Structures are given as structure tokens and as C-alpha cells.
Amino acid sequence: MRTPTFHMSHTSPTHLAAELRLPTNWLDYTILGIYFAVVLGIGFAARRSVKTSLDFFLSGRSLPAWVTGLAFIAANLGATEILGMAANSAQYGVYTTHWYWIGAIPAMVFLGLVMMPFYYGSKVRSVPEFLLLRFDKWAHLLSSILFAFAAILIAGVNLYALAIVVEALLGWPQWVAIVVAGFFVLAYITLGGLSSAIYNEVLQFFVILAALIPISVLGLKKVGGWDGLEDSLTKTHSPDFVTAWGGTGIGDANPLGANWLTIVLGLGFVLSFGYWTTNFAEVQRALSAKNLSAAQRTPLIAAFPKIFIVFLVMIPGLVAAVVVPSIGTARSDLQYNHAIPYLMRQLLPNGVLGIAVTGLLAAFMAGMAANVSSFNTVFTTDIWAKYVVRHREDAYYVRFGRLITAIGVLASIGTAFLASSFSNIMSYLQTLFSFFNVPMFVVFIIGMFWKRASMKSGFWGLLAGTTAAMINYFVIYKRDIIDIPTDQGANFVSAIAGFVAGAVVMVAVSLFTAPKPAAELQGLVYGTRSPGMAEPPAAGDDAWYRKPALLGWGALILAAACYIPFSI
Numbered sequence: 001m002r003t004p005t006f007h008m009s010h011t012s013p014t015h016l017a018a019e020l021r022l023p024t025n026w027l028d029y030t031i032l033g034i035y036f037a038v039v040l041g042i043g044f045a046a047r048r049s050v051k052t053s054l055d056f057f058l059s060g061r062s063l064p065a066w067v068t069g070l071a072f073i074a075a076n077l078g079a080t081e082i083l084g085m086a087a088n089s090a091q092y093g094v095y096t097t098h099w100y101w102i103g104a105i106p107a108m109v110f111l112g113l114v115m116m117p118f119y120y121g122s123k124v125r126s127v128p129e130f131l132l133l134r135f136d137k138w139a140h141l142l143s144s145i146l147f148a149f150a151a152i153l154i155a156g157v158n159l160y161a162l163a164i165v166v167e168a169l170l171g172w173p174q175w176v177a178i179v180v181a182g183f184f185v186l187a188y189i190t191l192g193g194l195s196s197a198i199y200n201e202v203l204q205f206f207v208i209l210a211a212l213i214p215i216s217v218l219g220l221k222k223v224g225g226w227d228g229l230e231d232s233l234t235k236t237h238s239p240d241f242v243t244a245w246g247g248t249g250i251g252d253a254n255p256l257g258a259n260w261l262t263i264v265l266g267l268g269f270v271l272s273f274g275y276w277t278t279n280f281a282e283v284q285r286a287l288s289a290k291n292l293s294a295a296q297r298t299p300l301i302a303a304f305p306k307i308f309i310v311f312l313v314m315i316p317g318l319v320a321a322v323v324v325p326s327i328g329t330a331r332s333d334l335q336y337n338h339a340i341p342y343l344m345r346q347l348l349p350n351g352v353l354g355i356a357v358t359g360l361l362a363a364f365m366a367g368m369a370a371n372v373s374s375f376n377t378v379f380t381t382d383i384w385a386k387y388v389v390r391h392r393e394d395a396y397y398v399r400f401g402r403l404i405t406a407i408g409v410l411a412s413i414g415t416a417f418l419a420s421s422f423s424n425i426m427s428y429l430q431t432l433f434s435f436f437n438v439p440m441f442v443v444f445i446i447g448m449f450w451k452r453a454s455m456k457s458g459f460w461g462l463l464a465g466t467t468a469a470m471i472n473y474f475v476i477y478k479r480d481i482i483d484i485p486t487d488q489g490a491n492f493v494s495a496i497a498g499f500v501a502g503a504v505v506m507v508a509v510s511l512f513t514a515p516k517p518a519a520e521l522q523g524l525v526y527g528t529r530s531p532g533m534a535e536p537p538a539a540g541d542d543a544w545y546r547k548p549a550l551l552g553w554g555a556l557i558l559a560a561a562c563y564i565p566f567s568i
Contacts, residue, residue, distance in 0.1 A: 021404055022169045022345050028354030035207065035358045037363075039188055042199050046192025048300040053397045056193035057377040058125060058288045063195070065294035065546075067202055072285040074201035076157045076306075078210050078367015081313060081330035082360060083165070084429060087336035090327055092488070093233065093241035094566055095256045096317070100310040102268035105303050105559040107276035109552040114526075115277050117288055118448060120295040122523050125287070126374075127280040127440075128382045134447045134516070134524045135458030137386075142462050147280060150406060150436040152373035154281075156415030157367045157429060161494075162364035165341050169357060169443025178413055181361065185369050186409045189300030189376070190402045194288055197373045205305075211359020212312035215340060218347040219319035229315075229423065229511075232322040244566040257485030258492055266492025270499045274441035275433050281374040293541040296548040303555035307562060316340050368412065376405045378523040427487040431473060434494040439465025442502035449526050454513040457506040465502025472497040 016434035022028075032210045050056050089096045090362050124130045128147055132140035159178050203558050223229045230242045240246035248260040258266070276282060276299070286298035320327055320339035323346070328336040380401045383393075389400075443461045476482050477490040484490045522528045544550065 018423035027351050032358050039200055043188030043191035043196045046196035050193050053394050056398050056401050059195040059294055062290050063288050065297040068285045068289045068298040070205045070389050071198040071201040072298050073302035073305050073465050074205040074366045076371035077363050079343045082363045083337050085313035086317035086339040089314040090321045090336045092256045094244055096314045097244050097310055098263050101559040101562055103272040104306050105555055107272040108299040108303045109555055112296045113548055113552045115335050116296045120292050125381050126378050127278055127283055131458055136455040139458030142459055144378050146436050148375055148379050151371040152411045153432055155371035155412035158364045158368040159412050160416035169341055182409045185365050189373050190405050194373050197369045201366050203472050204366040207362040207568045208359045211356040216312050216315040219316050219343055223319055223322050236325050257489035260473055262492040266495050270438050270495040271433055274437035278440040278444055279437055281370040284374050285435050302550035307559050316343050342512050372408045375408045376401050379404050430491040434469045434491050438495045438498040439502045442499050446506050452510055452515050454510040454515050455515040457509040460509045461502040461506035464505035465498040468501030469494040469498030
């Protein structure tokens with residue numbers, strides 16, 4: 001039997017307000033107002049640096065590694081991370097650690113050490129543009145369209161989550177929250193382009209931490225520390241709920257509905273590598289770095305906070321599962337997505353409450369801005385400038401980039417309500433990643449490591465992978481053809497299906513169609529080099545603590561060590 005997915009509660013906002021409405025006062029709103037003023041100020045300041053399309057879309061490739069590294073992790077700290085991972089923890093327990101230590105760190109290290117030299121060295125402006133150089137225009141056009149569509153859907157998730165939280169916490173109508181947040185994101189990206197988005201993401205990273213730390217600390221105190229938390233969850237849920245690997249043997253039942261093989265292959269390899277190495281909302285931050293060394297270090301610097309952020313989102317979810325044991329079920333008006341808002345109301349005093357609300361809004365805006373800024377780049381440079389209006393002056397494309405930013409924000413408002421059919425936002429996001437990111441990763445990984453992969457194989461591999469993932473989810477899982485216990489378990493299987501189908505089709509097509517001439521593969525396939533990849537380190541970049549290999553291996557070892565306390 002499939003575990004039922006509890007959809008958005010039909011309770012009225014006024015009924016929900018009784019449990020979620022925050023006792024905010026003038027101090028909290030003052031903090032919120034200061035934050036919004038600073039956000040717009042950064043946008044106006046960044047506007048002065050936008051003179052060319054490279055400035056608008058890639059910050060003129062001028063930013064230092066620490067800035068791009070913090071922006072890289074902040075871009076990921078949207079609704080997916082804050083509400084989604086807390087919801088995940090309330091629903092699945094300590095299994096949430098897999099999304100970080102297996103489902104993020106190895107892929108981030110691989111991006112920094114292996115893939116960034118190809119991305120940065122080839123001087124592409126976007127991830128789809130790399131497919132144009134490696135394969136042909138059909139692979140490029142399909143990947144551009146799929147990415148633009150996915151970016152708008154994911155930006156919509158952030159807007160929807162923001163609206164739900166603001167309505168419940170502050171009493172603002174949903175449409176007001178959506179319009180206000182959309183306006184501020186639109187304003188600062190339209191003004192300052194990617195630089196404005198990135199500098200705001202650095203600010204947002206620290207605001208988000210300031211919001212999550214008090215919730216986690218006070219939440220633990222409320223349930224008697226970690227030992228009290230563990231004892232309570234063991235009694236109300238199961239001993240496996242507080243372990244990383246308990247009950248994950250093949251054939252065993254566990255809260256996640258997945259075994260160690262689907263966790264390692266589906267989440268740890270296919271979904272995570274698909275997301276971190278080809279998601280342009282993330283890669284764009286590294287491409288804006290000032291040189292190759294800084295570009296490589298961007299995801300590696302981001303890996304270290306990523307290892308520990310899991311505790312700040314997992315602990316509130318676990319505490320909510322103790323305080324409201326029926327959360328997410330038909331017996332409660334509270335969904336899993338309400339874990340953090342509920343604890344904010346219960347635990348935080350005024351002032352700290354204002355910081356927490358600001359942190360949540362910052363998280364949603366960072367996630368939305370990352371997707372909108374990557375959408376405007378792909379739509380302008382990969383679709384409009386290559387296939388619709390070609391060979392115009394540079395200023396035209398900057399103007400068009402600003403226009404398509406506005407259209408992207410409006411489209412995000414339209415897609416926001418698609419997220420409403422999922423009680424756990426994380427399930428919805430992982431579904432989107434299995435459809436869009438995984439097939440793109442297959443095409444990238446085979447194209448980068450197999451010279452024989454033909455020009456035509458990119459398009460057909462991408463199409464086959466996307467189709468297979470969708471068929472598995474909508475037909476095989478939703479119609480109960482194969483019994484998969486949970487949405488998340490189905491996402492892992494969809495990711496594996498998409499990867500295998502894409503790989504098989506690419507190999508088959510390559511055997512019957514012509515490969516790209518070797519001369520055109522320089523700097524695009526492993527074992528070849530292009531002039532851009534021979535860039536010497538800048539002054540100071542050769543210091544031992546800045547070496548990418550040291551940072552990468554250090555992150556992997558630290559992530560593996562974090563598993564030990566949860567595996568004994």
C-alpha cells in the first residue's frame with residue numbers, strides 16, 4: 001500500500017491563523033522594512049556596474065571566490081531548503097541527512113574539480129550553451145527550453161511557499177505577499193542584473209542563518225536537548241526515525257520508503273549530480289567568478305556550510321514531529337510544510353521574530369532570484385539571441401534581458417499554485433529535478449567523457465531521459481503499476497529511469513550517427529584542453545589553503561565523518 005500524500009489543507013486561513021499567526025509588533029516590522037530597503041539599495045548600487053550584457057548576465061566575470069561561494073549556497077537556500085527540508089525531517093526523520101552528505105557534497109566537489117574547468121574554460125555564458133558547442137543546435141534548443149520552463153516552475157515554488165507562510169504568520173492575503181516579494185526580486189534583478197542578485201544572496205545567507213539558529217537552539221531546549229528529542233521520536237515514531245541508515249536494507253520498511261541502493265544511486269548519484277552539475281541557477285554563480293581558480297573554488301567553498309546547514313533545517317522538523325505528533329496527517333490542520341512557521345510562533349520573542357520572518361522571506365527571495373536570473377540569461381542568450389533576433393547590438397540584449405526578467409516574474413506568479421498539490425514542497429522539487437536535471441546530466445556526463453558521442457545523440461538522449469522519468473512518475477507510480485511507498489521513493493526511481501534511458505539512447509544513436517570532428521572537441525571533452533583552460537592562478541591563488549583539491553577532499557572527508565554518530 002502506498003503511504004497517502006496529504007494535500008493542502010482545506011482549512012480556512014482564519015482557522016489556520018489560530019495556530020500559526022505570529023504576535024508581531026512594530027519592532028519586527030521595522031527589521032523587515034530595513035531589510036527591504038537594503039535589498040533595493042544593493043540593486044541601485046549594482047546598476048552602476050552594468051554596462052554590457054556580460055555585466056548584466058554574468059557580473060562581467062569579476063567576482064571573488066568568497067562572494068560567489070556564499071551566493072552559490074544562498075541560491076540553494078530557497079523554499080526547497082528551509083521549509084522543504086524541515087518538512088522532510090518531520091515526515092522522514094534523520095534520513096534528511098542523505099540530501100546533504102550524499103545528495104550534495106560529492107556532486108559539489110565533482111563540479112568544482114572536474115566540470116568547472118570545462119564550463120569556465122570554454123567561456124560559455126550558460127549551461128545549455130555548452131551543449132551547443134559539444135553537440136548541435138537541437139540539443140542546445142531543447143535543453144534551453146526545458147531549463148527555462150523548469151526555472152519558472154521552481155521560482156513559482158518559492159513564491160507559493162512565501163505566500164503561504166506570510167498569510168499564516170502575518171495575516172497578509174496570499175496575492176499581496178506574492179506581489180510584494182515578486183516586485184522586490186524584479187526590482188533588484190532588473191536594476192543590477194546578476195551582480196545585484198549575488199550580493200543580495202550573500203546578505204541573505206547571513207540573514208537566513210540568523211533566523212534558523214534561534215529556532216534550532218530553542219527547539220532543542222523545549223524537548224530536552226538531543227537526548228530528549230531522540231527518546232521522544234523513538235517512542236512516537238520508530239528507532240529508525242533517528243538514524244541515517246536504519247531499516248534501509250533492500251526489502252525493509254522504513255519511513256522514507258527507499259532502500260540504501262536507491263538512496264545511493266537515485267539520490268546520491270543521479271539526482272544530486274544532475275542538480276548540482278547542470279542546474280544553471282547554481283553554475284551561473286561560479287561562471288561569474290573572476291578567474292578559473294575562483295570558479296573552481298566557488299562550489300567547494302559552498303560545500304562547507306552545506307555540510308552543517310542540515311542541522312538547522314532538520315532539528316526544527318524533528319522538534320515539530322515531537323511537539324505535534326500528528327503533523328502532516330488527517331488528524332491535524334498542520335502540514336509538514338508548517339513545521340518551521342509553527343515553531344517560530346511557539347518559541348521566538350519579538351525582535352528575534354522579526355529576524356526570523358526576514359530570514360524566511362530572504363530565503364524565498366534568494367531561491368526565486370537565482371531561478372529568475374538564470375532564466376533571463378538562458379532565454380535571452382540561448383533562445384532569443386540565437387534563434388529569434390540575431391546579431392543585434394549588445395545594448396538591445398541588455399534591454400531585452402530586463403524585459404524578460406519582468407515576464408519571468410509574472411510567469412512565476414502563474415506557476416506558484418502548481419505547488420499546492422504537494423503537502424511536502426521537497427517532494428515537488430525532487431519530482432521536477434528528476435524530470436529536468438537528471439536527463440541533462442546524462443547528456444553532459446557522456447558528452448564530457450566519451451569522444452565518440454555523436455552530435456545527434458545529445459538531443460535524443462535528453463528527450464528519452466525526460467520522457468522516461470515522466471512516464472515512471474505519472475504512469476508507473478501514479479497508476480500503481482509498480483508499488484512504490486512514497487513520492488520521494490518514486491522520485492529516486494524516476495531519476496534512475498531517466499538516467500538509464502538517456503544513456504542507452506545516447507549510446508545507440510552514437511553508434512549509427514557521425515561523431516563530432518576531434519578538432520571541435522578541444523576543451524569540451526575530458527583529456528583535451530582549450531586555451532582558456534591554461535589560465536595561470538592569480539596572485540595568491542596558489543596558497544595551499546586555496547588549492548581546489550584540498551578543499552574538495554576536505555569536504556568529502558568531513559561529510560563522511562558526520563555520518564558516524566547517526567550510523568552507530
